[in-house]
Amino acid sequence: MKMTLKQGIALSIIPQLLVVNLLKTRPDWVESLYSNGLYLWLSKISRIILGWIPFSLGDLLYVAAILLVIRFFILKGHLFFNATRKFFTEVFAMFSIAYLIFHLAWGMNYHRKQLHEFFDIDDEYTTQELIAFTERIIDRSNAIHLELVANESVKVEMPFTKWEVLNGTQNGYKNLARAYPLLTYDHSSIKMSTLSLPLTFMGYSGYLNPFTNEAQVNYKMPIYKFPTTVAHEQAHQLGFAAENEANFIGYLATINNDDPYYKYSGYTFALRYCLGEMYRRDLEEYQRLSERINEGIKKNYREVTAFWRSYENPAEPIFKKSFDTYLKANSQEKGIESYSYIVALLVNYYEDHNL
Template sequence: MLKEKKTIIALLLIPQYFFVKLLGNYPDVVELYYSNGLYVYISKAFRYMLGWLPFSFGDLVYAFGIIYAVRWLFINRKRLRKDTKQWFVDVFTAVSIIYFAFHLFWGFNYYRLPLHKSLNINADYTTEQLVNVTKLLIERANATHFKITKNDTVKVNVPYAKHEVLNMAPAGYVGLKKQFPDLEYTPVSAKISLFSLPLTYMGFSGYLNPWTNEAQVDGMIPVYKFSTTSTHEMAHQLGFAAENEANFIGCLAAINNENIYFKYCGYTFGLRYCLNEIYRRDEALYTQIVKTLNSGVLKNYEEVRIFWDAHQNPIEPFFKLFYSGYLKANKQNKGMESYSYVVALLVNYINENDVL
């Protein structure tokens, strides 16, 4: 009887796969009934259950899962030859359950409406519009930087411990609700990852655990970067699965935080994407515009670059390649390159709304 049940569960992986692909063609349905329907309750339930824990429960689940999988493969290694069929049934039973839980608890958000459609803004923009928004962000970044440092050549040092930043980050979503009434980030479930060291060497500053809905932030990254990474991962928790959309929401959440350090991190976070896009389009124009930025702001950018350069290693590109493939498998067709879409969201949203 148990073997029959396992076989049925394993075979259910096939219709699950085709159902997911079929549903991906109906983003309006996903948006209405899942992202703004069922997922809202699932997400809150997990955050209520696990948010109070001072450590990452999801990281422990990952650790236990890896140890269990390695142990199972070792113990059952001989069954691969002697009982091949049942060995594969057992493996695919586990895969089927994990695949089902991934999509039910979070993964269907990959197939929701693109954010520019739900916000009813354009996805295209001119270089002139890009430059105007970039100049506005430079103005805000310079003014906030000088207000903090009183010296335009000194980098900003965020004077908070990282656990304090996690506690302060949700306040930005309170301000953001004025523009996005449906956004409500309560209760909080954001943790410093127990796997911060391997995350760093993999080249990632954070992640959302899709099975426990905990926002995980790399505890090794500079505090300056930690602020917007926290709001970014919280955006994932609210159902914005695409990295570019989480960047956009996370940027606005930081800017809408009443804390001046969060505002500074938000302005410079969005600005970096805009500057990179200008550089891609016109290097001479980039050189001209970047001269108007306080040198202290550039030192904050340099701080982050030096951190990642210090942790580069031969295996990082493989993790990035794997993650890019993961994004493409979930309708992020450009993989990690799709991050540039955040510029289109920022430029059009700021041009059409007085949000800065």
Template sequence: MQPAKIYRYLTYFFLLQLLIISIISKFPNLVETYYSNGIYPLISFVFRTILGWIPFSFGDIFYIIVGLFLLVSMYRFVKNGFKNLKEKFFKIGAFISVLFFFFHFLWGLNYHRNSLFETLDLEQKEYALDDLVHLSEDLIKKLREVHYQITQNDTLKVTIKKSKIEILNDVSKGYNAVSKSYPHLQYAKKSVKKSLFSLPLTYMGFSGYLNPFTIEAQVDYLVPKHSLPMITSHEVAHQLGYASESEANFIGYLVASNHPDLYYQYSANLMAMRYAVAATYGRDSI
């Protein structure tokens, strides 16, 4: 088959994919059963096994290669005077179609699974300002307790003596601890990497991300150490198939706050306290 026809068919396939995803999104139970708890755990485990031992981010290298390819292609297109627009259109369409397919097949379908509230059979209800105040107070109390356990002094600042790589390597201990109560959070074959894009991530305000094509959990290596344990736990939650940011935050807190390492507990309660205080301020200022 001629390349031009392949590009055209792939472009049409992209439109078909949009329809399929739209339909799939209406059946979260099926996604939960056959993808999130069926195919995806195997995909994630295989990728973590293959790429987890590599000390650098394979996914970031992939992004760099794709970025360079796009820049070169754009340069050639402009240099040739925008010729063969129809052919270029279908090439771009084919490229997007392939990326769209692998994004959803490898990880993206997790966006359409059941919510964590349903999975854990939690009650979701409205909360008042007083609830936020009490939550903030409880978290501050927990934070003080962990602070004192670390420093044995309520005025000294917490200094994390572990290296950042040690913090990343220890994330499995927290997941192993909570997996006794929540088996679906069992985590083997760690694949957590420092992002090669840490500097731009810092400027953009991102602390990490999951690469959906390589299933590597990426963290901004420039963040302060006291934030890193919670960020790492959060990104691993994405890696286990929890696409929602709020759900990854919940799991990240659950894992880090139950971690045997006090530094993880400190990081979890510090971040949760900040969220709670910010939410209290937002509600109280209305």
């Protein structure tokens, strides 16, 4: 029996899976041929074409995709019982196309070299090294906090609109690129997500659409979190797919910004990760370190915590579990927990750099 085009597309998922699984074992190939090769051109073209559009085309595509899937099951769901082979041919053909576009447009970045290799630093650290670094970043956070408000008990209020922050983070990347040309960020494509309310209920600050290379930011969250969130999503656009690595690069971009408000957002962002890791390792030391933090910084932390708690719902853990599974399927062995890798990057990066 002659194979149809649709059957051929459906079966193409097999060689695709084989190729992706082979490349997972060769991060050096992915780094040189894709992340520093094909992807640089594809991502730049995507941002040039879509960056000027004020709304998120990617959000609209997701909504359209959901509607098309619903339409498919309404019109062809009966095939599951009446013509099972045809039904699965249709399903795998759609999946095969999406799988190919995902990996060509962005997804192969999950399998590039790890970031500590890029910076030529270690990925392990001791509790004593963590304590020493946390003390230093507390001092830096407290100092910048007092520069901005001159009162240790007052929280920092960002003097910008959220739209202004979308553009302001590029200054940090410009400065960062002088030391690391690979982190050059141009042709901005940062959008306020039209799906911000669903994102909030799901517990997400933003996301990168891998098909359009648009960075989506949840506009409902407190503006204090905007600089690091925007810089994080821009790091994804540069091809750093792992969440922990995008966190670290986003941190570097904000503390290298000329504006002290961005620096404050960056330092206190990193401090919170260090405190979280300290809490897991040594509760008594965590409490001692926490007492050293200006009350105004804690108020900024509580503001963000209160925001997310106000949207807690029974479905949120399901979304988080789904994202955790997605990360593990893309070479992030610890899933959501891998976010703590940022602490290893922070501690070891500053072995060679002044804080």
